[in-house]
Amino acid sequence: QVTLKESGPVLVKPTETLTLTCTVSGFSLSNARMGVSWIRQPPGKALEWLAHIFSNDEKSYSTSLKSRLTISKDTSKSQVVLTMTNMDPVDTATYYCARTHSGSYIPNYYYYYMDVWGKGTTVTVSS
């Protein structure tokens, strides 16, 4: 059974750095064409993709948040870590990690879907 579980602080202060860990089981972070994405959802708002990392260590970040995000993985621990610097109250959200599949059957077109999600962890940014 594939599971993902997010962990991290419930409360952070403005300007602090947030570190979230996604611990996976039931699959390996070294599986080809498979990776982990982070997605967040502010209260009452839509989903927002943040970053991903794949088995070949390929990483990508949200254009709007790229300067604040770092994603890494420890395959031996089955963990993916996301850090977000300079936290602000607008970053208050539920943060999810999800197993992600990506590849291409057609040149210049890429499939990309998230088939298993963690339950999410709620982060509040407040002084």
Next chain:
Amino acid sequence: DIQMTQSPSSLSASVGDRVTITCQASQDISNYLNWYQQKPGKAPKLLIYDASNLETGVPSRFSGSGSGTDFTFTISSLQPEDIATYYCQQWLTFGPGTKVDIK
């Protein structure tokens, strides 16, 4: 970046009704469009990937179609447990969501 629009933003239908949600991409994305269901207080759940492939274990009343820029998600007979917000997603972008309620 490719932009995704969804319509309607919300809808109310009766149990047994056919429900249709549309998603439009700002450019050709072939058939690489996915649909998720999110119930209140829960994580999103993948229902359909690559426009029309039903994820394992998802009831057959859910279906998807489309290619290029225009896509459709359908619930053939709305059930009370289908109350949720539905999101389309392509590459790194989610649509704004469609909230489905029972009339």
